[in-house]
Amino acid sequence: MKIDKKKCVGCGNCHAVCTMGVIYLDEDGKSVVNEEECVECRTCYRVLRNEGYRPWFVRAIRRVLKAFRLAYLAEPDVCPTGALTPQELEWPRIIRATFSDPSTVHEGTGVHGRGTDEIKSNDVTGRLRTGDVGFVVELGRPGIGARFRDIEKVAMRMASLGVEFERENPVTQLMEDPGIGKIREDVLGEKVLSAIIELKTKLDRIPAVLRALEDVQGEVDTVISVGIASRCLPDGSVPHEEWVREAGYSLSPNGKTNLGLGRPLFQEE
Amino acid sequence: MTNTLHRQGRPDDLKGDFVIFAHTAKGINREGSGPKIQEFMRICLRHNPVNIGDAKQGNIHQDDIDIHQLISRQGDGSAAAAVFTDLDTLEKVIRDLMEADLGICINVSGLLDEVRACCRKLGIERHSVEHSLGFWGAKDRLPERHILEIHTMCGHGMVSFNLIRKMIEQVKLRRLTPKKAAKILAKCCECGAFNPRRAELLLERFRKGLT
Numbered sequence: 001m002k003i004d005k006k007k008c009v010g011c012g013n014c015h016a017v018c019t020m021g022v023i024y025l026d027e028d029g030k031s032v033v034n035e036e037e038c039v040e041c042r043t044c045y046r047v048l049r050n051e052g053y054r055p056w057f058v059r060a061i062r063r064v065l066k067a068f069r070l071a072y073l074a075e076p077d078v079c080p081t082g083a084l085t086p087q088e089l090e091w092p093r094i095i096r097a098t099f100s101d102p103s104t105v106h107e108g109t110g111v112h113g114r115g116t117d118e119i120k121s122n123d124v125t126g127r128l129r130t131g132d133v134g135f136v137v138e139l140g141r142p143g144i145g146a147r148f149r150d151i152e153k154v155a156m157r158m159a160s161l162g163v164e165f166e167r168e169n170p171v172t173q174l175m176e177d178p179g180i181g182k183i184r185e186d187v188l189g190e191k192v193l194s195a196i197i198e199l200k201t202k203l204d205r206i207p208a209v210l211r212a213l214e215d216v217q218g219e220v221d222t223v224i225s226v227g228i229a230s231r232c233l234p235d236g237s238v239p240h241e242e243w244v245r246e247a248g249y250s251l252s253p254n255g256k257t258n259l260g261l262g263r264p265l266f267q268e269e
Numbered sequence: 270m271t272n273t274l275h276r277q278g279r280p281d282d283l284k285g286d287f288v289i290f291a292h293t294a295k296g297i298n299r300e301g302s303g304p305k306i307q308e309f310m311r312i313c314l315r316h317n318p319v320n321i322g323d324a325k326q327g328n329i330h331q332d333d334i335d336i337h338q339l340i341s342r343q344g345d346g347s348a349a350a351a352v353f354t355d356l357d358t359l360e361k362v363i364r365d366l367m368e369a370d371l372g373i374c375i376n377v378s379g380l381l382d383e384v385r386a387c388c389r390k391l392g393i394e395r396h397s398v399e400h401s402l403g404f405w406g407a408k409d410r411l412p413e414r415h416i417l418e419i420h421t422m423c424g425h426g427m428v429s430f431n432l433i434r435k436m437i438e439q440v441k442l443r444r445l446t447p448k449k450a451a452k453i454l455a456k457c458c459e460c461g462a463f464n465p466r467r468a469e470l471l472l473e474r475f476r477k478g479l480t
Contacts, residue, residue: 016435102425119397121294217406224406229399236394252401260396263372
């Protein structure tokens, strides 16, 4: 994202809306994006309605108000002059938008943004079957962002356990070698709002995965949101619950439930 | 995506926060799913959700969004979500969806025991369940708990920490009502999973310094 300095009046609305907090006022009183830290989520561009005022007009009003020690107070969800300007992105920077802007559809998965299927279609895909457990390890969330260099560290640690990475997942598709979790070199410096490592293994491997996450979490300079999923038993109970509790971890009271209304329903042999 | 998985809050708050969404799988039930997703949206709409939307087109709290036009433009594999604030309404929505027998995958995010009880009342047993194991890593970089309660209602992370702080301040200064501030926050969440009613109640509480 760029800000057109010819249009910007320095109202600062985009500073608050920026998901990464990387827009600031330059010495000339106009806003500027720290492009190294911007994740190209386009939230500023989408949310701030262009009021379409002429920049000279807004600046003149601001000067007059300032003379009387009064402040110019734009509505918080507008850009008075439409100064936000999305850029044509090229590889590898385009990967930032693919992972950070939920309105884009990932070519490889057909799902919006960094999204993955996890249990959402498990009733028809049978991706997680009886005895399986799925983990979603999301780096950068909530609200901090992550670089692929850190995402790779976690992916490689998980790979060392012999887990199976989900093929229809945007992070897996950036791996040079899913067997070791190595991510292609040219994207390692790119920053995204978050990225999800999605894997499955057997229920009895839950303690090992959690221990490995404990080990690797100190090596990354971002936060990690971790989720765990399994197919319910016929009575509706959740197989992973006991394993997690026995390993000494607690589960959230809320979560996601697949109701099993998809058709054709996947039948286990 | 795991965008509704890690919603934070006290159990009492979470009792007013249920997201229902449709999903499809490539090569199984995605192809030809457009009209079914549209019907999903129409069923949800009949029960007055506090938010409803589609990740590609936006949600009802955004400028210039006409929900009927949005629905008419939904095609195969569109991401559709709606938010409800009570279990009784959620139950009615699920009942209608079961009767419609759309064949697309339906998921609910919310308190798991409550959703399970709701399923049982309707005569179905849940198929799969996903829990959050919380936040790991550099947790010292995270803001205060009350900021996270609002932020995590948009799992895509579109509602910035700074905007939440700004909205709290504007509400405290009475420049914005909690309702108007919640609507501005909801505008940021592209897919419609943000719960503006819950945000409004939280902002009302934060106004008085209760976190």
